[in-house]
Amino acid sequence: MENSILYTFSTIAQALGGAFALLSAFVLFRFQSLDASMLNASVGLRSIWKTPADLATYDTLRGLSVWPSLNRAIDAQIARMTAAHEDPSFEVLATKTRLRAGQSLHRVLTLAFWLAVSLTFLVMTGSVAVIPYAHEIVETYGLKYIHALNLAGVGAFALCMFSYMFVIYAALVSRYGKSIIQPRIDALIKGS
Secondary structure, eight states: OHHHHHHHHHHHHHHHHHHHHHHHHHHHHHHHHHHHHHHHHGGGGGGGOOSHHHHHHHHHHHHHTOHHHHHHHHHHHHHHHHHTTOOOOHHHHHHHHHHHHHHHHHHHHHHHHHHHHHHHHHHHHHHHHHGGGHHHHHHHSOHHHHHHHHHHHHHHHHHHHHHHHHHHHHHHOOOSOHHHHHHHHHHHHHTO
């Protein structure tokens, strides 16, 4: 029975270490591609700025990738345009929606990743903490307790894997303004 505890918890720690390394590389790549996509999309909003100083500030914020601040500035500028009876083009509104969706995706992905990091830390630390006490556990507790301990370890491992699947799902789901784009797609399909 001691071997079952040793094998279970050492395998959990090693498997989570490898899986977490892959997940981290995937998330880092996704953050970089999301940032590049938002940077490219935001070029289409340069036309809404009226003064060279505003445009320079906009380009600086774009370069720094401070999307929450940039999105607030874009919303304010579009509100000023609307108040002055200048209707923004569909492209401007679609790009604004895309940047908002990118910011939302970044936030959801960050939260999901930190949840996975926390779970992984707890499960790996717990697994490593159990290993030195395997002999004492076998000597002190009965067979049912040992099976329950092993099942708890496997359950915690499964919970980590589920959190990884959630992170991957969050990274791959597109939130690029379907509500604003879908009517245009429907119009193209109907031929209007």
